Amino acid sequence: MDDATRPIDRLLEIMARLRDPQGGCPWDLQQDFSTIVPYTIEEAYEVADAIDRNDLDALKDELGDLLLQVVFHAQMASEQGAFAFDDVAEAIGDKMVRRHPHVFGEARFADADEQTLNWEAIKRAERVAAGEEDRSALAGISRGLPEWQRAVKLQSRAARTGFDWPGPGPVIAKLHEEIEEVRAEFDRGAVEDNRARLEDEIGDLLFVAANLARHARVDVGAALRRANLKFERRFRAMEQLAQDDGTPLPTLALEQQEAYWDRAKRLERGGRD
Numbered sequence: 001m002d003d004a005t006r007p008i009d010r011l012l013e014i015m016a017r018l019r020d021p022q023g024g025c026p027w028d029l030q031q032d033f034s035t036i037v038p039y040t041i042e043e044a045y046e047v048a049d050a051i052d053r054n055d056l057d058a059l060k061d062e063l064g065d066l067l068l069q070v071v072f073h074a075q076m077a078s079e080q081g082a083f084a085f086d087d088v089a090e091a092i093g094d095k096m097v098r099r100h101p102h103v104f105g106e107a108r109f110a111d112a113d114e115q116t117l118n119w120e121a122i123k124r125a126e127r128v129a130a131g132e133e134d135r136s137a138l139a140g141i142s143r144g145l146p147e148w149q150r151a152v153k154l155q156s157r158a159a160r161t162g163f164d165w166p167g168p169g170p171v172i173a174k175l176h177e178e179i180e181e182v183r184a185e186f187d188r189g190a191v192e193d194n195r196a197r198l199e200d201e202i203g204d205l206l207f208v209a210a211n212l213a214r215h216a217r218v219d220v221g222a223a224l225r226r227a228n229l230k231f232e233r234r235f236r237a238m239e240q241l242a243q244d245d246g247t248p249l250p251t252l253a254l255e256q257q258e259a260y261w262d263r264a265k266r267l268e269r270g271g272r273d
Helices: 007-018 026-030 033-052 056-079 085-098 112-129 147-159 168-187 195-215 220-244 254-268
Strands: none
Touching: 007 056, 033 056, 033 220, 056 085, 147 195, 147 220, 168 195, 195 220, 220 254
């Protein structure tokens, strides 16, 4: 490859070589859109993790991995004569210009909320122009999203029609109501005999929890990632504390494990052990 080749062109050439039936990589040649999708999703989460950790070196690497996923999908589509990477770039460029008439045109909006409403109106018009018959306020919300993210999008779209609680207070009250309904299902008897109803009630509980996050303007995914990191950090710390005392964690009763958990929390907060 020419040393003057742009990095993106070099990457496209590398992917084409990897997918070359004559001399390409056997693993890459075996892949199709469906087998690559899990890697695409995983790389997006790796980007989010690097941002959460404020690790810009890792973010650079993870963005590269995510870009590779786009290049991989585009290469496979090109092989089928559907579209190529340049078509992807051109399409998103056109979309950004079309959806920002206040930047690339003469439109003016009072604030970000008004601009967001116009963004959604443009998207609806695009769906109509594409021949989509679904005119619902909920139309166009992808079923491929993580369910927590789809829940928030459904709630946000419904809220734009006025179908929304006026603030967090009623949402918290509803959350308590849903918790009691879950409790009632557990009281009915064995989980194995009541799994479908429990799934339904726990689903309602999680849906309302997502709505509470929306009212708080808290990203559900970011909040859950933070909770996961906190749990992992504290659990690893309690494992180490127990190991230092010569008592492996799995050998301890729950009450003893909880004591180590409390120690880990105190140490994390800067308290003396």
